[in-house]
Amino acid sequence: MGAVGPRVGALLAYVDGSRYPGEEHPDGTVEHxxxxPDGVDDSWRDRSRAIEAALARTLAGADVPWHxxxxxGRVDRSLTHLARAVDAAGFVVGTRAPGPGARVRELVEGSVAVHLSHHQHRPVLVVPVQVVDWKAGAARGTTG
Incomplete structure (x- = not known):
């Protein structure tokens, strides 16, 4: 028998803040x-299917298994529970889309990456959502 290498794969998650978690299962899935309580909102099912379909198109042909x-609920708590449930090696999170609305939202809610890095032991890699050309910004006299 050969040696077993490290697990390789990606577990991608979307956290819906308009819903609250109920029962949390050992595989990281959550009933919510x-x-x-008076509203009937099943739009989350369509949103979930749309996100998964977009991921399937984006990752088609990728050599990495993903789920x-x-x-x-709260993004940091939900992701921490999921990581604990599946014994994830770490997190990769994107930055917020640029703009004044995002800045205000981050000021009020805080950064998901900061919350994750302060409340659990796994490494957190933050990836920018949009590429910033610093040379072009400097040439125009702006800094961001």
């Missing part, structure tokens, strides 16, 4: 409910 989880 709408925050409004998708639709989570609910």
């Amino acid at each position: 409910e709408a925050i409004d 998708f989880r639709y989570l609910a």
